[in-house]
Amino acid sequence: EIVLTQSPGTLSLSPGERATLSCRASQSVSGGYLAWYQQKPGQTPRLLVYGASRRAAGIPDRFSGSGSGTDFTLTISRLEPEDFAVYYCQVYGSSPLTFGGGIKVESK
């Protein structure tokens, strides 16, 4: 089982700032099979990125994913008010599918 560790637990930033979210895997993620989701309070998760760096349909280009092996990053280039939320990474391609514990991006 691949364990995903997300850091930091909480990011306190202001609108317009850059957010860098880390997701570290306990073993190498083959094929870059890593996705990122955004979840706002009371809402369902929203797919942002898959294949480590491929933006999902309709996702603004201020969101970008990168990384390979065991280290992956989601970057939000300039935070908009609607970006304050919890972000999860997920590994796929084999069982069990696993999620990271989440990173809360809050407004400073």
Place this chain on the structure above:
Amino acid sequence: EVHLVQSGGGLVQPGGSLRLSCAASGFTFNNYALNWVRQAPGEGLEWVATINGGGFGTYYADSVKGRFTISRDNSNHTLHLQMNSLRAEDTALYYCAKAAAWFGELLWFDSWGQGTPVTVSS
């Protein structure tokens, strides 16, 4: 447009059973794997189970293996989760989720149901 509409859930005593359903529309149902993902109150996301498009391949998290059964009715475009021997730690909001690509089984998710709460308590 993809729609996943969930039903079922509720309050059940420890050791009891419950069945969740997820009615799907807006895509070629039997071409896509479907999943159940849960979220305990105030916690993160936890994958529960996956079933492939044909319904003959299933995968489970260790935490539910032997107690939960995922199934699908490709004629009626419906996904089910039969939950038996429920425990307090199964208390969560349960989501059905569609795999994002028609190929493969254990994938990422591009569409989610609205979630249905399950509470296991005496």
